Amino acid sequence: MRNSTDIDQLLAALPKDATCYGYCPDCDEVHYLTEGNSRKYALELMAELEQHKRIDFRRPDPEPIFSTDCLWGKRGGQMFGVLECIDADGKTIVLRAFSGQFNTRWQAEGWVPPTFDLAGYARMMAKIEAAVQHMTADIESCTQKAEQCKLKFEEAMRSAGRAAQKDCRRQMREALKTLDLAKKNRRTYSQSMLADFQDLYQLQNFKGNQRSILNVFYEERGIPTGSGDCCAPKLLHAAAQNKLTPLGLSEFYFGKENKASTRFHKEFYPGCKNKCQPILGYMLCGL
Template sequence: MACRGFCRACGRDHQLHENGARRHGLELMELLRTRRSLDLGAAATDSAPRLSTDWLYGEARGKMFGVLECLAPDGSTRILRAFSGQYNGLWEIDGWAPPLFDSRQLAAITAATEAEIKELGAALAYAGDPEDRRTLRRRRRQLSQDLMRRIHGLYRLTNFHGREASLFAAATNGSGIPTGTGDCCAPKLLNLAARSNLVPLGLAEFFWGRSNRSGTREEGRFYPSCAEKCAAILGFMLCGVEGSHAGPAA
């Protein structure tokens, strides 16, 4: 099973299998291997250096990638692609599923707060009085928590009934939303499909690049959608996906 989750809105579990998406995942692996870039539309010699897959083999290490096979309204097959989180500092790259928020709004709300957090960190380094240090730490922690709530407030999730919800409303784990929830491949792909009037047929996610530090991800291997972060919202996002094109794997 590629992904699943419980939807609070309808009180049911929803799921989507891999089905034929693995083949498209293998095709994407080959593209990444041969082109060595996420700029899949440009000639190999013209691709932007920032999109080079060399980044995946350095200190940043590898990343999850995903493909969603979909049925378009005209009966044709559409393949959507996504990478988890940011790629080399970029939230949006042509040809890849966008994040669940407006990246310009994200930049606007984070700039001022992050500058203040850094100032508090600098002040903390010079503060000698224990009470001053405690006050600075509390202020910095509060700013970070407030910023995370504002960031989470930017996310807009759409399901296959055409309903939209905030991250807080969609999540089944209440207010305890882990950092990075909604940034994985499955939420990006499902959101784009729902907003584009596409019917998901199958989903596959794989790891590409240098293995992660914990050794739980290896290049070229397929993995189910993460249970730690995104399972809490996948139930809402998959709601309405059931039908003849999203049945059990053959």
């Protein structure tokens, strides 16, 4: 495993037309894809988005939630991607992806699914919600108890003897300690659930490996939220699972420019540095 300066140097030496790339620790080299013929398919997709103004245009009965109106609202636009592939018979297959969720939905007809296990996600969310609810109720009852103890202590300070005051103070301190512990429990639980959630991302590559994103993401700064949800990892994961060979990848932004003014309507962008590059080397491995 090289250090980040070495990796940056390797990345800088890439062909300028690379659209999707990353360092692969297994091979100690950078793997990459160029756009190939995918730009043509990306332009077709843009035209369809403009024409239909929704993303579920392959369905006869459109759902309002899939309208592209949301891409012009407060939240701004979104990244879309296409992957040009060939199957075992040499037939061209074009996969399409939207980044993250589209208007709160992870899945839509005609688009590749997310890279994590959706059913496992739903089960986990239900479990987390129930547990967090339980812990929140616990915090509430501890808060009430602490308040009661505080009132009792204040009362004792006004009218009771020293022994009773001391006893009330001890009870109040204990109640506050229990409350702190209950709050800490909920925090620790949420943090531990984050790792379990990230473990649902079982990324497949072209060597036939399937690994948790926890073991793929090689940088030590922690996995950023949304890593694995961009178009490139979604597309590559879907291609690997369906035994397709990718030839070219394009990602473009569609909708109102983002707040940071780094993404513009219908512009093309390479795979992002923070969330994607540390996993794309692994994902492209075996091509």
